[in-house]
Amino acid sequence: MKVGFVYDPIYLKHDTGQHVEGARRLEAIISHLEETGLKQRLSYIQPRAATTEEISLVHHKQYIEHIGEVAQKGGGWLGADTVMSPHSYEAARYAVGGVIRATEAVMDGEVGSAFALVRPPGHHATAAQAMGFCLFNNVAIAAKYALNKYKLERIVIIDFDVHHGNSTHDTFYDDPRVLYVSTHQYPFYPGTGSMEETGRGVAKGTTVNVPLPAGCGDAEYLRVFRQVIAPAAKRFNPQLILVSAGYDPHWADHLALMQVSTAGFAEMVKIIKGLADELCGGRLVFCLEGGYHLRALSCSVKATFDVLLGDTSIEDPLGQSSGFRAPDIAPLIKAIKEIHSLP
Ligand SMILES: [Zn+2]
Numbered sequence: 055m056k057v058g059f060v061y062d063p064i065y066l067k068h069d070t071g072q073h074v075e076g077a078r079r080l081e082a083i084i085s086h087l088e089e090t091g092l093k094q095r096l097s098y099i100q101p102r103a104a105t106t107e108e109i110s111l112v113h114h115k116q117y118i119e120h121i122g123e124v125a126q127k128g129g130g131w132l133g134a135d136t137v138m139s140p141h142s143y144e145a146a147r148y149a150v151g152g153v154i155r156a157t158e159a160v161m162d163g164e165v166g167s168a169f170a171l172v173r174p175p176g177h178h179a180t181a182a183q184a185m186g187f188c189l190f191n192n193v194a195i196a197a198k199y200a201l202n203k204y205k206l207e208r209i210v211i212i213d214f215d216v217h218h219g220n221s222t223h224d225t226f227y228d229d230p231r232v233l234y235v236s237t238h239q240y241p242f243y244p245g246t247g248s249m250e251e252t253g254r255g256v257a258k259g260t261t262v263n264v265p266l267p268a269g270c271g272d273a274e275y276l277r278v279f280r281q282v283i284a285p286a287a288k289r290f291n292p293q294l295i296l297v298s299a300g301y302d303p304h305w306a307d308h309l310a311l312m313q314v315s316t317a318g319f320a321e322m323v324k325i326i327k328g329l330a331d332e333l334c335g336g337r338l339v340f341c342l343e344g345g346y347h348l349r350a351l352s353c354s355v356k357a358t359f360d361v362l363l364g365d366t367s368i369e370d371p372l373g374q375s376s377g378f379r380a381p382d383i384a385p386l387i388k389a390i391k392e393i394h395s396l397p
Pocket of ligand 1: 215216217300302343344345
């Protein structure tokens with residue numbers, strides 16, 4: 055099956071200056087995909103700008119207008135960590151539209167799976183507030199869009215960004231149609247995502263937070279994927295899997311303190327792809343979130359595409375980290391399995 059990718063130069067025009075979440079992240083990814091010859095093996099999916107109606111599936115109309123106004127006035131800082139330039143509103147609308155288009159391409163069978171290489175990222179932006187480098191929650195909007203357009207009843211969102219996706223968590227906390235599963239360093243930014251938060255009312259049990267101590271590497275993540283994420287996804291039996299793919303758990307990434315390698319990400323993606331193949335006809339959409347070490351990011355995104363294409367040999371030029379001791383997460387996994395009654 056074909057593997058699609060979304061990209062557009064408009065994403066570079068969200069100009070954040072020297073901010074760690076900068077255009078060079080996507081430039082590094084695209085040039086690495088070109089240099090390695092991988093890009094020509096992928097099917098291009100053209101993004102479009104999401105409409106205000108679509109963005110308001112998650113965000114308040116007043117907030118959307120505010121973002122438009124800030125851009126029109128030349129940009130500026132929204133809180134302590136998120137900055138906008140004159141083209142940021144347009145870029146953000148195309149980021150949402152990019153994930154929507156990737157989802158449509160997969161749902162309509164144009165491609166088997168897809169990866170939306172978009173920015174600004176999305177999973178922190180709340181209904182009424184920009185935060186954590188995010189303006190609109192791309193993946194949450196795409197999920198709501200897919201629920202409506204394709205009359206879906208069950209979507210799984212897997213979020214392996216090192217930060218908890220507080221907005222995605224909030225968006226679906228009352229919605230039993232979406233199983234949100236997040237692995238994140240904890241306690242850490244943004245402070246949310248304890249394992250006791252499992253969803254509300256009819257959605258009880260459809261939020262699975264895996265708050266990990268600093269220092270977890272490939273072995274710990276894969277344990278979580280095999281022992282928590284896989285059984286939770288199988289029980290939920292989704293019709294589509296969306297992934298908030300943040301590569302900031304990489305050991306070389308300085309925004310957090312995890313120890314995952316590029317080869318580790320590839321193994322995680324293999325498990326996700328296996329779940330999609332087994333449960334929902336392979337329907338799988340990746341959406342770029344964080345990842346700030348340019349080499350680690352571009353190699354790990356390429357490894358993700360390699361796995362989606364079915365390649366077995368994964369290049370990991372950065373290798374494994376050394377000189378750290380991984381924490382014992384067996385008690386944590388046991389506790390989460392108990393909370394969620396997982397086999
Ligand atoms: Zn992150």
